Amino acid sequence: MTSKSSESSERTGLWLVGARGSVATTAAVGLLALRAGVTGPTGCVTELPAFTGVPLVSWDDIVIGGHDIVHCPLEKRAEQLAGAGVLGQSVLAAVREGLAAVDAEIRDGYHQATHTGDQASAASRLSEDIRSFAERNGLARVVVVNVSSTEPPCPPLPEHDDLDLLEAALTDPARAVLPASSLAAYAALRAGSSYVEFTPSAGVTLPALRQLAERERLPYAGCDGKTGETLLRTVLAPMFTARALKVRSWSGTNLLGGGDGETLADPVTAGSKLESKARGLAALLGEQVTAPLHIDNVPDLGETKTAWDHVSFEGFLGARMSLQFTWTGYDSALAAPLVLDLARLTAAAHAAGQSGPLAELAFFFKDPLGSDEHRFAEQTAALLTWAAAL
Amino acid sequence: MTSKSSESSERTGLWLVGARGSVATTAAVGLLALRAGVTGPTGCVTELPAFTGVPLVSWDDIVIGGHDIVHCPLEKRAEQLAGAGVLGQSVLAAVREGLAAVDAEIRDGYHQATHTGDQASAASRLSEDIRSFAERNGLARVVVVNVSSTEPPCPPLPEHDDLDLLEAALTDPARAVLPASSLAAYAALRAGSSYVEFTPSAGVTLPALRQLAERERLPYAGCDGKTGETLLRTVLAPMFTARALKVRSWSGTNLLGGGDGETLADPVTAGSKLESKARGLAALLGEQVTAPLHIDNVPDLGETKTAWDHVSFEGFLGARMSLQFTWTGYDSALAAPLVLDLARLTAAAHAAGQSGPLAELAFFFKDPLGSDEHRFAEQTAALLTWAAAL
Amino acid sequence: MTSKSSESSERTGLWLVGARGSVATTAAVGLLALRAGVTGPTGCVTELPAFTGVPLVSWDDIVIGGHDIVHCPLEKRAEQLAGAGVLGQSVLAAVREGLAAVDAEIRDGYHQATHTGDQASAASRLSEDIRSFAERNGLARVVVVNVSSTEPPCPPLPEHDDLDLLEAALTDPARAVLPASSLAAYAALRAGSSYVEFTPSAGVTLPALRQLAERERLPYAGCDGKTGETLLRTVLAPMFTARALKVRSWSGTNLLGGGDGETLADPVTAGSKLESKARGLAALLGEQVTAPLHIDNVPDLGETKTAWDHVSFEGFLGARMSLQFTWTGYDSALAAPLVLDLARLTAAAHAAGQSGPLAELAFFFKDPLGSDEHRFAEQTAALLTWAAAL
């Protein structure tokens, strides 16, 4: 069987929540550029030789649409990203037309502040957008991926733990029990779509929504795409444990420009991101260590982010040593190919009849659903084994 | 079965070539400190929970001896290391007596410049030192580990490839066909001992010596202990390949004080170390990349070494990004526990009847004998599987 | 005139508030070690050739005493510092006797939580301690230097701005209008001593106390010793402005162990330090830039502190570039010689009849009193010119 023939011939939808954001725009530009042959698959995990033979949808058969609450044309967003160094001018020229087609598939997202009526009707409208997108484009299935701005932590409610309670509350026009990301997940699942939570927002993680996914026999994955500092931590921490070196402190500072920086400048919002990072570190090291962590909004950095980590560790006979690293990258360029990979892999899992949390996609996430494995090498092995069996 | 009962009760020798060097002294101090209970096993891989049940010699049953060409008492060397921050004063106080006992087991090493007579007789003398050490101490077996200064690269000779030719040449008083490290390996194998090459010197790697090991049914391992920059490279490079990120250049600078810095200041000697590092990097990345690498002698750094690496890589849509790291550590504190681990594991392999290159010890080495696997996570898994089966 | 003859023959007191802290202990050990000839004057600015001929008290003629609220013997504190790498064992051995003598000159400090009675009587007792120290030791004058833990920012009161109001309030047993540092400054000035504020605490900076210094014709200096990140900023920022390069952001993270880390972990206390740092940066760059700054308590770092700064700047034609630095040092080793320098220089100014803020000592401080000059090179030149005229 050739690599070609293993590609699924079914057209598949990628529905992006936050479809006009930097990650979504870069994913759309990248897909169009891959299709046009003006860029290579660098950064796309599913194009590695190890995935030959896995039944994944081809780039040609992925159709992008999505929700957003802003209206800036994708072409303009792409121009901004080119100005910021994320894209080259020649790529931009090759995808302008294709971006207009994606633009035509973007619908108004849910915005709590401006919404009137109950959340149930909002969810119905969102679901209908996804269903009509699928129908209009002849799609076998749709993967919904949330790449919108990180939300503040979501205060717990009893309705989050019980699907029946939740559905009753959604019809109460006086209440808004779900944060926007979870309403998007609810709408996705109700539309028969799988769901990927690429941000640290609540999304599909509420128990009631996980019940819904199980009931509908739909797969989901998340959460919080692993693209920088945490990626390095899940690579480096196992080295210390394998060598019996005792990490004493692991301090980190993240400098972010772009929209993400602005959103996370709010300490309340940052909270959920910081907590998830700390949990992962303790899991990796097998114990709590001093681990101060900061996220700073530094607008002049634009689309780049820079992380500095300082690890203090102890070796034989109590010798004190240290490791520092500085990671400088374009957040969108790191995240976008993973979004495409996740669309392919989640669609394949859906097609294969898998449902519930896709634990083997832990490779992609800071806070993997369905998995306690944070070590990157083990996550890589698990992903490859799982994909080979698809 | 308790962890205790799995420990081998047979007394085992650890014979260090370069027994008065910083690594050897730290290993001796450390073993004595572990035995005295004044330090914990931080940095000792074989003390990790994963090794529970593996039949390893206990700290109490390891006896240290060795060869060296200098005569500075171990106690004085330990004081120097304490002054340099490698050891604490309280550890030093607890091991003084024990160091004197180790000192009494150190014999004059082979020094080509001052040696008279043929190399065969030199080898006989070295072998006899090891044999009488074993007898005097009632040892079941001895592991010889070379931790002496790195030699200049060894020019190839036909005798290196054929054991019969080699043994004939050794009896010629006009020739010195083996570098000191290989003479030490030859003597070790002739004494029925296993051999570990912890430096980048030729040691046991010459084909004729590997023939000897096979003939004598002895295990060996090497070479070049992986304790800093290369350790990190074998941890980080697989991350880039797993994420389909294209490394474009990987530049490195090593600042070394201590004896190692002085030895490696000689570009000819450094050559063998640099070559081995570059080989490993290309193997990890699957292709050659621009990889300038320097080793500088910076005496004021004393026992510490600092490595700075700069990795330039390309992501999706050609985005250019970078990773830098700085690693600062005590070379001896990093190497010494691995020497103890290697002694335990090699002795266990010997006891289990294994011979030839111990490929599963690749975890410990920059340039693993018998293995092409440079990825640290895979090396870790292989080591654990192998140890569990001992 | 020889360098020798320019040394003042008058015995001078150095009274340390926080006399058992790390900085004070290191200063005491250092002075004794200099006197014993077991260490050189590295880090002592006043021993540079440029100070030859300036009438400064010799090391032999400085007597140390002080206040503290803890009772740990200095010798024990010095042992702790030796264990942490700040001092060598040989230095420690040479100064043990001298430390006992210093210990005998340390009195109980003022502690608001345990004090009973009005602050005026507390101040009288503190003053009397200083006066009797001077008398007992035959001192021509005493310089009081505050090196105690940083206090939380001091809420403003009308009494802080008016000496008469203040002195009235001090006699009210129901009130505690002065923070401990300012009470120490008040007591110092009332004892006829000059005062140096080496921390970011309020100390002598309250207007009422500055009035008192003027009235008593006493010199004072401060505040907040410049020993690390800020030192580098006052060196580097002028480079950017001199080269017309536009700094866009200057982000910083400070990792502190030791007592300082603990104290500054409290965000309220850190506030005063962070504000003073931000003020200085804006003054240096001539405008506000994005400048997130963190101080983290990382106990395992012990006596060391590590600062990482990331400067993003713009050059010709809008090119975006960056500078990062990491500074790793022993806070006490950096601060202690400056405390000795300040004692010498402030005593010389006092002897020369100077009073009020010693603006030319800006060289030593993050937030210089009496000066707007933050540029290190200009501060250096001003210090040398002033000292030469003493």
Place this chain on the structure above:
Amino acid sequence: MTSKSSESSERTGLWLVGARGSVATTAAVGLLALRAGVTGPTGCVTELPAFTGVPLVSWDDIVIGGHDIVHCPLEKRAEQLAGAGVLGQSVLAAVREGLAAVDAEIRDGYHQATHTGDQASAASRLSEDIRSFAERNGLARVVVVNVSSTEPPCPPLPEHDDLDLLEAALTDPARAVLPASSLAAYAALRAGSSYVEFTPSAGVTLPALRQLAERERLPYAGCDGKTGETLLRTVLAPMFTARALKVRSWSGTNLLGGGDGETLADPVTAGSKLESKARGLAALLGEQVTAPLHIDNVPDLGETKTAWDHVSFEGFLGARMSLQFTWTGYDSALAAPLVLDLARLTAAAHAAGQSGPLAELAFFFKDPLGSDEHRFAEQTAALLTWAAAL
């Protein structure tokens, strides 16, 4: 007097040796962009407020021409620089026409390998190019600036020390006694132009050429523009000396892409650059320190360069501490505005009747001619004082 009125109204030529290189192209683009008002003067020292009132030629009155041995159109070179991130697309669009005009003023440079005839006739041709440029454009004077590729170190000849001997040798068709940079300097001076050596090549530094400059009453300056690692060293080293901290080692690694990286990959060529850097460091610190220094060619870095320096220093009581920095910048963007500044300042000195080495321009150079002052702050002060007196 307004700032405007202080600008010289005389048209001035800037003749670039290596006129199609990255630095020259960026300088030309930048001048045109400044004139068109599409960029600001960031990076231009002479536009700082401190230069108000100094009689400098306005951007409008500078005309660029030059020599080069390659023929790639400037417009194409500018496009390459835009692709590499040095220039924005909008700047490029605004200067295309102007670049064509500069292109028309570029003449074939001297290339020893292809030149036939004696060097005297080559020099005459070069001089004539400069003279006719001046005449054609109605220029009051021309400043020649060498920004061509660094040459290998120039072996000393007796003719380099004596102008008469030199001029005799130049007429010998069998000899080529001057390297290209020095022939350019000779031609410049013979054409009545001042000369600035912006590279580490020999240029005007040969004694015979300095005699010529003195005889012709012409000013000159150099050498080796200070734009990165050395700039930082001349800023940071004085901090250590002012604080009496003892630098023990100062190690550096430079990663260069672009043409400069390629040229300096040749160890022989790098030699002159490394020597000049080491000289400066010793001058700054007042003594030799261990200072390993590397320049690596890393083509994928493109127009950027990255320098990492590690400084190990000793403080009070022998405490060992360290400073590391990483500088990442666009070499052309850093150098080009300095070339414009040097043209303005050298022309003003020429107009003011100054001749010989312009020591006050040390601010701009790694190896300043006529000055032993390497400290950046002192160089800044000297420059401003000198300029104010023009």
